[in-house]
Each structure stands twice: as structure tokens, then as C-alpha cells.
Amino acid sequence: MPKISIIVPVYNSEQEIKDCLDSLVEQTEKDLEIIVIDDKSTDHSLEIINTYAKKYTNIKVYKNEVNKGVGDSRNLGIALATGEYITFVDSDDYVNTTMYEELYEVAKMYNKPELITTGIVFVKGNEYRTKDLSYLGKSSPKLIHPIDNQETIYTESPTTCNKLFRKDTVKDYKFLTDCLWEDIAFSFTRFLEANTVIEVPTPNYFYRRDITEGLSSKNYKENDRITDIFKVADELEEELKKKGKYDYFKEQIKLLQIAVCLQRVDELKCWDIEQEKKNQIQENMFSIMYQKYGDLEGVDEVTLQCKASFNTIEEYSNFLETKKKTVTRK
Numbered sequence: 513m514p515k516i517s518i519i520v521p522v523y524n525s526e527q528e529i530k531d532c533l534d535s536l537v538e539q540t541e542k543d544l545e546i547i548v549i550d551d552k553s554t555d556h557s558l559e560i561i562n563t564y565a566k567k568y569t570n571i572k573v574y575k576n577e578v579n580k581g582v583g584d585s586r587n588l589g590i591a592l593a594t595g596e597y598i599t600f601v602d603s604d605d606y607v608n609t610t611m612y613e614e615l616y617e618v619a620k621m622y623n624k625p626e627l628i629t630t631g632i633v634f635v636k637g638n639e640y641r642t643k644d645l646s647y648l649g650k651s652s653p654k655l656i657h658p659i660d661n662q663e664t665i666y667t668e669s670p671t672t673c674n675k676l677f678r679k680d681t682v683k684d685y686k687f688l689t690d691c692l693w694e695d696i697a698f699s700f701t702r703f704l705e706a707n708t709v710i711e712v713p714t715p716n717y718f719y720r721r722d723i724t725e726g727l728s729s730k731n732y733k734e735n736d737r738i739t740d741i742f743k744v745a746d747e748l749e750e751e752l753k754k755k756g757k758y759d760y761f762k763e764q765i766k767l768l769q770i771a772v773c774l775q776r777v778d779e780l781k782c783w784d785i786e787q788e789k790k791n792q793i794q795e796n797m798f799s800i801m802y803q804k805y806g807d808l809e810g811v812d813e814v815t816l817q818c819k820a821s822f823n824t825i826e827e828y829s830n831f832l833e834t835k836k837k838t839v840t841r842k
Contacts, residue, residue, distance in 0.1 A: 514545040514570075515616050516597045516676065519589030521582050523551040525603035526560060528720065531638045533564050535606035537571070541613035546571045547589045552579040557603070583687035583694040586672075590682060596624070597676040600695075604720045605673065606641055611716040615676050618653050618712055625708035628676040631715040632669050640718050651713040658704050658761075665764050666815055668703055670696040670772075674717040677702055688747060692730070692740040696772055697747035704752060704761050732782040738793065741776045742800060745769040767816060769805045773797065774820035774828060781824075798831040807832045 518536060522529060536546050548571060550558045558575060565571040574592070576585065586600060597619065601607060615628050633640065656664050672695045682702065688694040703709060748765050752758040758765065777797050780790060808816075808829065816825055 514595040515541065515543040516599060516612050517545040517547060517589075517593035517595030517679070518612075519586055519593065519598065519600050520546065520548045520603055521551055521585035521589070521600075522548060522553060522557050522561060522603040523579065523582075524553045524555045524557060526553075526555040526557045528604035528638075529557055529560050531606045531641050532601060532603050533561070533571075535609060535641060536601065537564065537568050538609045539607075539612050540610050541616060542570075544570055544612060545593065545595050547592055548573050549585040549589055550575040551581065551585050552576050581690055583689040583691060586687045586694075587689070590686075593679065596679060597628075598679050598682055599676050600672045602673055602719070606638065606718050608645060608714070608716040608718075611714075614650070614714060614716070615712060618710055619676065622653070622655065622708070622710050624678060625710050626678045626681045626706040627702055627709045628712060629668065629703075629709065630674050630712040630717060632671065632674040632717045632719055633715045634721040635718050636720065645715060648715060654711040654713070656709040656711055658706055658709060659757075662761060662764050663815075664709075665700060665703055665761075665768070666818065668699070670699050671717075671719065672699050673719070675699065675702075681706070685751075688743055691743050692737045693744045693772070693776075697744045697751070700748055700768060701751040704764070705755050705757060731776070731779045734783045734785050738776050738780065738797070739800070741773050742804060745772055745805070763810060766805060767811050767819075770801065770808070770811060770828075771816055771819035773801050773805075774816075774824050777824050777827075778821050794827070795831070798828055801828070802832065802835060 520532065525532070536544070546568075548561050548565070550561060550573065552575070561573055565573045572592070574588065589600075590598060597616070611630065615630060619625065619628055658664065685698070685702070687698050745768075748768060749758060752761060752765060777794055780793060783790060813825065
């Protein structure tokens with residue numbers, strides 16, 4: 513059994529996939545299983561991946577016969593994984609070459625907890641791919657018990673890629689499929705349901721973030737999937753209810769539900785469409801938010817401002833005031 517299974521869904525990443533795979537095969541921890549799933553790429557991604565698989569025996573390549581999306585590909589990876597821990601890497605990102613050795617050593621130190629998180633750095637290119645970051649030093653791991661430290665969820669990154677998940681805690685849980693932002697539901701529910709989380713502050717995961725290109729760019733362009741965020745926000749509540757933990761985290765879940773929806777409204781402002789159409793979409797988003805998650809009563813607005821822009825929060829507050837006045841008149 514390998515220590516860690518790394519699941520890498522790939523779709524048309526020929527420009528970045530070498531950086532990603534190089535950062536994995538150069539890991540100082542060698543007991544790794546690298547599961548690469550090509551999601552019916554139409555560029556040279558699969559060809560590049562197969563070249564690596566011929567050279568490195570711990571790389572296993574699978575391909576979807578049709579394009580299924582990241583959620584389905586990650587679910588396949590979970591089913592195939594044989595490691596003690598499971599993690600994910602996006603095909604246009606890369607990691608510190610000591611990342612998995614450090615995280616697994618921490619796992620052993622703390623009796624192999626359900627979840628380990630590490631530092632994430634947003635970058636545009638590969639400038640940190642081979643850079644020695646030892647000068648930054650290593651901070652001491654932080655022990656978190658979510659049931660006793662409920663506010664820690666607010667500072668947690670929604671990505672699954674800067675985390676190790678103990679396999680027995682995720683083997684029966686699936687990513688939402690045919691849905692954007694599916695990692696938000698996976699990450700936050702796994703965090704809140706864990707008895708113990710270890711936070712390792714070292715900057716280990718390098719997430720390419722560019723609103724003009726790459727995986728992250730889709731949110732900043734006109735699309736018809738913006739309402740997918742409601743599936744994600746609903747899943748936070750439904751999953752915690754299934755596990756009998758919703759009442760413990762009710763306040764935190766409501767704030768997260770509103771926050772992740774407001775983040776999508778923030779991104780809407782970058783869409784290159786007529787302002788009138790933007791206003792209509794925003795009004796629709798606010799209306800659904802109000803129906804599903806209610807107003808801002810009981811929500812810590814200072815914390816909310818750390819998750820979404822002040823202007824968008826104010827716009828939602830104005831929407832709620834208008835809604836109340838309309839109800840009063842009736």
C-alpha cells in the first residue's frame with residue numbers, strides 16, 4: 513500500500529502538464545501512487561502523460577471515453593486509489609518537491625488524523641517550480657478539533673489540492689458531478705466532519721490563478737453554470753445533516769453558503785456582457801439566495817467581508833431591504 517495516492521484529472525493542459533508531473537515525480541517522498549485521468553483531451557495532453565508513464569512506474573494513466581468533468585474524474589481516482597491518504601492536484605498547478613514527505617511525516621507524528629492541510633500560494637506561471645523555498649522556514653503544525661474550533665473553517669481554503677484525506681474517510685463520499693466548484697463541498701464537509709485536522713503552514717501548493725486563461729478563468733467569463741453554486745451550498749447542509757453534525761455547525765454553514773454565493777456574484781462583475789444583463793443575473797442570484805439561505809440575521813458580517821467583497825455584501829443587504837419593504841406593503 514503506497515503512503516499517498518495523488519489524483520490528477522487532466523483536460524487540455526498540454527502547456528502546463530509537464531510542470532505538474534515534474535513536481536510530482538521529483539518528490540522527496542517516493543512511496544507515491546500517481547493516478548492521472550485524461551478527461552478526453554483534444555490536445556497533446558494524453559501523449560505527454562503517456563511519455564511520463566513509460567518512464568515512471570508509479571504513474572498510472574486512465575482515460576475517459578467521453579468528457580465527464582472534474583468531479584467524475586476525481587471520483588474515478590478515489591475508486592482506483594490504494595494509498596493510506598488521498599490527495600488531488602490540478603493539471604495546471606504544481607507542488608513543492610518536499611510537500612508529501614513533510615505532510616506524511618506530520619501524519620505519523622499525530623497518529624494519522626483524518627485530514628492534513630498545507631499552505632497554498634497563488635501564482636501565474638512556473639516561477640516557483642524549482643525555486644528553493646527553504647529560506648522561508650517551516651512553522652510548527654497546528655492541531656485543530658473542528659467541533660471545538662468551529663471558526664477555523666472560515667480560514668480554510670476550499671480547494672482539495674492542498675490537503676491529504678485519509679482514505680477511509682473519503683472512500684464513500686463522492687464529488688458532485690456535472691457541477692462547477694465541486695471541491696468546495698468536498699473540502700468543507702470533510703473538514704467539519706473530521707475529529708482532528710492538522711494544519712501545516714508551509715507554502716507547498718502552487719495554484720495557477722489567471723482570470724484570462726487556465727482552469728480558474730472560466731468563472732470570470734460569461735457562462736450558464738453560475739447557479740451550480742447552489743448545488744454546492746446545499747450539499748454543505750445536506751451532508752452535515754446526514755452525518756448528524758449540522759446542529760453543531762449551523763451558524764458556520766449558513767455563513768459559508770452565503771459567502772460562496774456572493775463570491776460568484778463578485779466574479780459576475782468581470783463578465784464581458786451588458787450591465788443590464790449583469791443586473792438581471794445578480795437579481796436572480798440574490799433571489800435564490802434569499803429563498804434558500806435567508807437574510808443576514810445571525811451572520812457575522814466582519815467574517816463575511818473576509819470571504820466576499822464589501823460592495824457585493826452591501827448590494828445583497830440592499831436587496832434584502834427592498835424585499836422586506838415589498839413584503840410589508842403587501
